[in-house]
Amino acid sequence: MEIYWLWLSMRPGVGPLLQKRLLQRFGSPAAVYHAGEAELRSVEGLGPKLARHLREARCLDGAARLQEEVQKAGARLLTLDDPLYPGLVKSLPEAPALLYYRGTLREKSCGVGIVGARRCTPYGKEVAREAAAFLAKAGVPVISGMARGIDAYANTACLQAGGYTLAVLGCGVDLCFPAEHRELMEAIVQHGAVISAYPPGTAPRPEYFPRRNYLISAWSYALLVAEAAPRSGSLITAGMARQMGRPVFAAPNGIFSRESKGANALIATGDAAIYLHPRQLVPWQGTPPAEEQAKPAEEAVNFPAATAAAAPAAAPAAGKAGGDAATSPAAAQQLLDLLAAAGGEAAAEELALRFPGGKKHFWETLAELLLEGRVENLPGGRLRRAGKGGPGPGR
Amino acid sequence: MAAVVKSFGLAGVDAYPVEVEVDLLGGLPAVSIVGLVDTAVREARERVQAALRFAGYKFPGEKVVINLAPGDVKKSGAHFDLAMAVGVLLRSGQFALKEDPGGYAFAAELSLNATLRPCPGVLPMAMAAREAGAAGLIVAPENLREAGLVRGLKVYAFTTLQGVISFLKGEGPYTPPPEEEAAAGDGEGEELDFKDVHGQDALLEYVVVAAAGGHNLLMLGAPGCGKSMVAQRIPTILPPLTEAESLEVTKIYSVAGLLQEKGRLICRRPFRAPHHNASINALIGGGTAAGPGEISLAHHGVLFLDEIAEFGKKTLDALRQPMEDRRVTISRVKYSNVYPCSFMLVSAMNPCPCGYYGQERCRCSDYEVLKYRQRLSGPLLDRMDIQKYVQPVNFLDLSGHGGGTTSAALRARVEFAREQQKKRFAALPGVSCNAQMTAAQVKEFCSLEEEGRRLLERAYARFRYSARAYHKFLKVARTFADLEGAPRLRRQDVAAALMARDMDREQAGLLVI
Numbered sequence: 001m002e003i004y005w006l007w008l009s010m011r012p013g014v015g016p017l018l019q020k021r022l023l024q025r026f027g028s029p030a031a032v033y034h035a036g037e038a039e040l041r042s043v044e045g046l047g048p049k050l051a052r053h054l055r056e057a058r059c060l061d062g063a064a065r066l067q068e069e070v071q072k073a074g075a076r077l078l079t080l081d082d083p084l085y086p087g088l089v090k091s092l093p094e095a096p097a098l099l100y101y102r103g104t105l106r107e108k109s110c111g112v113g114i115v116g117a118r119r120c121t122p123y124g125k126e127v128a129r130e131a132a133a134f135l136a137k138a139g140v141p142v143i144s145g146m147a148r149g150i151d152a153y154a155n156t157a158c159l160q161a162g163g164y165t166l167a168v169l170g171c172g173v174d175l176c177f178p179a180e181h182r183e184l185m186e187a188i189v190q191h192g193a194v195i196s197a198y199p200p201g202t203a204p205r206p207e208y209f210p211r212r213n214y215l216i217s218a219w220s221y222a223l224l225v226a227e228a229a230p231r232s233g234s235l236i237t238a239g240m241a242r243q244m245g246r247p248v249f250a251a252p253n254g255i256f257s258r259e260s261k262g263a264n265a266l267i268a269t270g271d272a273a274i275y276l277h278p279r280q281l282v283p284w285q286g287t288p289p290a291e292e293q294a295k296p297a298e299e300a301v302n303f304p305a306a307t308a309a310a311a312p313a314a315a316p317a318a319g320k321a322g323g324d325a326a327t328s329p330a331a332a333q334q335l336l337d338l339l340a341a342a343g344g345e346a347a348a349e350e351l352a353l354r355f356p357g358g359k360k361h362f363w364e365t366l367a368e369l370l371l372e373g374r375v376e377n378l379p380g381g382r383l384r385r386a387g388k389g390g391p392g393p394g395r
Numbered sequence: 396m397a398a399v400v401k402s403f404g405l406a407g408v409d410a411y412p413v414e415v416e417v418d419l420l421g422g423l424p425a426v427s428i429v430g431l432v433d434t435a436v437r438e439a440r441e442r443v444q445a446a447l448r449f450a451g452y453k454f455p456g457e458k459v460v461i462n463l464a465p466g467d468v469k470k471s472g473a474h475f476d477l478a479m480a481v482g483v484l485l486r487s488g489q490f491a492l493k494e495d496p497g498g499y500a501f502a503a504e505l506s507l508n509a510t511l512r513p514c515p516g517v518l519p520m521a522m523a524a525r526e527a528g529a530a531g532l533i534v535a536p537e538n539l540r541e542a543g544l545v546r547g548l549k550v551y552a553f554t555t556l557q558g559v560i561s562f563l564k565g566e567g568p569y570t571p572p573p574e575e576e577a578a579a580g581d582g583e584g585e586e587l588d589f590k591d592v593h594g595q596d597a598l599l600e601y602v603v604v605a606a607a608g609g610h611n612l613l614m615l616g617a618p619g620c621g622k623s624m625v626a627q628r629i630p631t632i633l634p635p636l637t638e639a640e641s642l643e644v645t646k647i648y649s650v651a652g653l654l655q656e657k658g659r660l661i662c663r664r665p666f667r668a669p670h671h672n673a674s675i676n677a678l679i680g681g682g683t684a685a686g687p688g689e690i691s692l693a694h695h696g697v698l699f700l701d702e703i704a705e706f707g708k709k710t711l712d713a714l715r716q717p718m719e720d721r722r723v724t725i726s727r728v729k730y731s732n733v734y735p736c737s738f739m740l741v742s743a744m745n746p747c748p749c750g751y752y753g754q755e756r757c758r759c760s761d762y763e764v765l766k767y768r769q770r771l772s773g774p775l776l777d778r779m780d781i782q783k784y785v786q787p788v789n790f791l792d793l794s795g796h797g798g799g800t801t802s803a804a805l806r807a808r809v810e811f812a813r814e815q816q817k818k819r820f821a822a823l824p825g826v827s828c829n830a831q832m833t834a835a836q837v838k839e840f841c842s843l844e845e846e847g848r849r850l851l852e853r854a855y856a857r858f859r860y861s862a863r864a865y866h867k868f869l870k871v872a873r874t875f876a877d878l879e880g881a882p883r884l885r886r887q888d889v890a891a892a893l894m895a896r897d898m899d900r901e902q903a904g905l906l907v908i
Contacts, residue, residue: 119758129906148760156906180762184908259758349786352597359600364890371853371893377900380746380753381615381784 004029005079006070007063009098009199013050019097021045023080029097033058066199073174073200075100086110089218092244096197099215102173103193109166111141112281113220113241115213115234116150116227117259122379124150124227124259127251127275129157131224134278136163143168143219145212146185146194148178150226150234155188165192166219170212171204172196209233217241222281225250225272228262235262242271249275331357331365332374336385339375345384397462398485401500401529402478403520404463404470407725407732408646408687410516410523412500413463415475417482420458428479430463433471442473442505443480450509450556455487469729471684474514476505477533480556481563493565498530499551501559503538509556513537515652518645521545533559536572541649544642544660587628589802594788595621596799601783601895603805606632607812608874609828611718611740611778613703615898616785618750622743625785626699629741630664631802633697634810640695643735647694651687665696667738671705675713680734685725690717691734703742704770711775714740718778742779744771746901761905768898780830780867782898812877829873834866841869846886854893864899868892 008019008029025043026032032040032054040051070077078085078099088110089095112135116124132142132154142158145151146167158165167188169177173196176182188194196202197211213236217223223241225248228234238248250272253260266272273280338351348366355362366383369375376386397418403410413430426440447454461479463470478501484490502520504512513535521542524532531549534542539552552572553559562569589599598614605612606629614622636644645661648654654661669678669689680688690698700706717723721737746752747759748767759767776782813828819840820826826833832840843851855865872884872892881888 118760120760121755121758122753125761125906148762152760152762153906156908159908160906180766187908347786348784349595349597349788353594359597361887362597363600363894364887367850367854367890367893371850371857373857377897377904378753379901379904380617380751380757381786381897381901382753 001028001030002077002079003060003063003067004033005077005098006066007057007060008032009096010062010066011054011057013053016094016096018043018045020080020093020095023097028081069200070100073102073172075102075173075200078105078195083107084109086219088221089215092218094211094214095218096211099195099197100173100199101193101195103189103191105193106141106164109141109164109193110219110221111135111143111164111166113143113216113223113237114150114154115144115216115223115225115237116154116263117229117232117234118147118149118151119229119259120149120153120227121257121259123253123257124251125153127224127226128153131226131278131281132157132163132165133161135281136161136165138282139163140282141166141192143216145169145216146181146188148181152181152184154226156184159184159187159191163191167192167194168212168215168219169194169196169204170198170208172198172200172202174200175203177204210236213237214240217244217246220246222247222249224275224281225263225266227251227253227259228266229259230261230265232262235266238266238272248272249280251275331361332369335362335365335369336374339383339385345378345382347380347382349381351383398482400478400482400485401524401527402463402475402502403500403523404468405472405516405519405650406468406730407685407734408519408643408650410519411468412523412527413465413470413475415478415482416462416464417479417486418460418462419455419486420460422458424456425458426461427458428461428463430466431469432463433469435471435473436463436475439473439476439479439505442476442507443483445507446476446480446505446509446556447483449507450560452484452489453487455483459483472514472516473504473512474502474516474520477501477503477511477556477559480505481559484560490560490564492563499563500524500527500529500532501534502532503535505556510554511535511552511556511559515654516650517541518544518642518649518654521548521550522646524548533562539572540659541645541654544645587631587802589628589632589805590799592621592624592628592799595625595785598625598783598785599800599805600891601781602629603632603808604871604874604878604891604895605629605739605741605781606805607809607828607878608780608816608870609739609830610780610871610874611830612742613776613779613782613898614741614743614785615746615782616743617752617754617787618745620785620787622785623699623701626668626697626701626741626743627666628802629697629699629739630666632805632809633664633739634806634813636662636664636695644695647687647691647734651692653692665693666699667693667696668699668701671700671702673706673710675707675710678710679713679717679723680725680732681727683727683729685727685730685732687732687734688723688725690714690723690736690738693738694735696738698738698740700740700742702744704744704767708770708772711770712772715774715778740779743785746784761907765902765905765907768902776898777863777867780871781895783895784897808878811880812874815877815880829870829877832870832873837866837869837873841873841884843869843884843889844886847872847884847889850886850889850893854889858900858903864896868895871895 022032037051037055080097084105128150135142136158142165144154155165171177173194176185217237217240225234225238241248250263250266252274338354352362374386375383378384397416400415402413402415404413428437444454504514517538518541522545525548531551533551536552542550616622641660667689678689717736722735724733747764749759751757816828872888875888875891876884
């Protein structure tokens with residue numbers, strides 16, 4: 001039967017809308033294949049030319065070749081009548097009749113989309129990482145596009161937190177774009193799925209990405225724009241999500257940062273809600289658009305409280321375990337105070353200059369604090385008090 | 396019978412005796428030089444003929460054969476000229492030696508005007524001359540002091556060929572050429588000092604440790620944050636060269652023809668900073684003559700690779716084996732030479748392609764960062780015991796800062812720690828500093844105090860270090876302890892050592908799969 005789906009998806013001039021009308025009229029792609037020209041012409045929007053073309057294309061060779069390729073690529077087909085095809089997506093007019101995927105599609109694969117700039121800042125990365133990890137722990141799939149920057153960070157952070165993630169591609173599911181994400185792609189296939197509307201072997205082209213963005217928002221109950229430059233693909237995704245009636249969130253950011261002008265503009269125009277905490281992404285107030293909400297949402301609400309309670313409890317415990325703490329607690333406190341005075345974040349060297357206990361003692365105290373998890377490393381040799389959240393408005 | 400005159404050939408940093416034999420065979424005038432010689436030697440034919448003529452001697456009007464023995468070793472260099480000229484004059488009977496002809500050895504190039512020119516490698520030649528029991532070595536005036544570094548060998552310098560001949564004839568007492576003024580001081584005035592480095596005190600602690608324990612050092616930092624400034628000053632805190640080390644270094648420079656202060660022993664630790672487009676041969680050694688490369692020129696000193704990530708991957712990986720063996724064998728078709736290369740590797744790189752990783756303006760993705768860092772292969776990174784960030788200094792903050800510590804003060808600490816190591820490794824020939832310890836020796840010499848052990852166990856549980864990383868920490872901790880003369884590794888030594896590898900810890904934080 002698959003072959004008829006492939007055949008139908010290969011017909012030029014027959015887009016998602018017409019596909020659906022044909023299926024409605026005839027019931028299955030096989031029936032469309034065998035339908036007579038007159039019958040075809042009775043379908044709304046199908047002119048005589050297209051009807052004749054469908055008639056003349058009654059040959060399965062091309063479809064068979066494609067089927068072989070799909071098999072070679074290890075890809076699978078997701079057809080409109082497949083129970084795994086989410087209702088949320090199916091209900092959309094532009095949802096394609098046939099999708100290709102590699103990996104495992106869960107029964108409930110819809111989740112929260114996280115999109116953003118390819119050239120992102122550490123701030124955007126932190127937003128994406130935090131949100132994706134939170135969603136992973138809450139059992140909510142993370143939907144993204146495996147592009148450079150925010151997309152890949154969201155996919156990666158979700159996987160690292162043991163979550164389920166989908167990556168929607170603008171090329172065939174057997175190709176990796178960008179190439180540096182080969183390992184990430186394999187990991188997604190292992191613990192989630194990569195999906196595409198394009199048959200295996202299709203190289204990425206700019207014009208393929210709007211449809212990919214459409215599918216990202218289609219699969220998302222809610223969409224988070226972590227960071228977006230003006231006129232970027234993320235804004236297109238956000239616009240589509242909005243048209244579908246999905247809540248869109250945008251992380252606010254400094255007004256001078258180019259990378260966040262787009263996200264800030266979304267907020268300014270009211271197209272997106274201000275994003276302050278990942279919890280916002282999970283509890284769909286009012287009528288949840290789907291079944292799977294109730295439980296994860298509940299968990300999610302409890303979750304931050306649980307960590308907040310666990311973290312301080314863990315820290316003193318660790319402190320006690322290393323009760324030999326010959327580094328005086330006073331020195332540790334001095335260092336923490338210095339860090340706090342510097343705004344919670346500083347370069348090691350700056351702290352050392354001000355640390356009263358001497359250079360060697362400084363490193364010793366710092367090692368101790370790092371081990372206890374009370375201070376953490378930031379990129380570039382900088383340090384930060386643990387549990388302070390990302391830079392800017394965080395927890 | 397052929398006339399036999401002594402000279403020397405160079406193989407690596409050592410010289411070996413070469414006998415220059417000259418014979419006249421009658422027949423048509425011709426000159427033939429044999430003995431596996433290169434172009435520079437073969438061209439001696441023209442130089443010697445012209446010089447002899449200019450000096451008022453006659454070049455024999457028949458076939459002249461010059462053989463450099465041993466005949467199966469490749470020879471190169473223009474320093475055989477003088478020996479050939481003397482040989483030709485002897486054989487053609489234009490002068491007779493006052494004493495035993497085997498007495499003197501010669502090493503100088505001739506100009507067409509019969510003056511003597513200096514040549515590279517005179518120091519090892521002088522050493523070989525002493526070993527061969529020569530009565531004296533005759534060189535160009537510029538090489539006099541260099542050759543004079545070898546004790547127990549008489550060295551004579553002349554400006555012209557005529558001078559040499561009249562000395563050999565015994566026509567007058569030897570008058571040494573006027574001593575040239577020593578090039579005023581050896582740059583004493585522009586001495587670098589760590590006191591010019593401000594606000595990097597915490598980093599300097601690790602630089603001292605690197606210098607004290609012979610650990611290789613990698614500095615990470617944004618452009619312009621002072622990586623090179625620190626690196627250039629590292630030789631100033633290393634202990635001074637011993638006489639034997641000095642001689643070794645001078646020999647290498649002599650062979651490479653880089654002895655700028657001719658005849659002066661190199662007393663400062665070398666600092667070599669090749670540019671990152673350096674080829675493997677430039678770095679390791681090579682060329683048709685299989686000459687020494689930068690790593691050998693940095694022998695007993697510091698090899699500084701700035702922007703190490705920009706070096707060719709192959710070039711860097713070629714460093715691995717010489718770093719381990721502390722000598723390198725350069726093999727070419729004609730030559731196979733062994734050069735020593737016991738150096739401290741100091742390197743610097745940006746933390747990411749744009750250089751500003753962790754700062755507001757950086758837009759590098761984690762994959763790009765990782766890829767950039769992977770230009771340094773794992774095994775090479777492994778050999779860098781200390782990897783520290785250099786922070787850009789906010790100089791407005793430094794108003795209250797009294798200035799850096801002087802190099803002299805830091806050197807005193809380094810020397811103290813080296814003293815401890817010397818005692819410890821006295822019985823072990825291959826090991827002179829902590830960085831060179833083998834795994835077994837780490838076990839033997841790095842015993843931990845109870846608190847130190849507990850700290851290390853906790854760190855191990857938290858960061859899951861590999862066994863190899865564990866040994867590195869112990870080595871660095873050993874040096875920290877040596878700086879204070881502690882016999883066992885204390886808690887604070889371990890803690891400080893745990894902070895020595897910024898890059899490893901950061902790598903764990905990258906969001907990549």
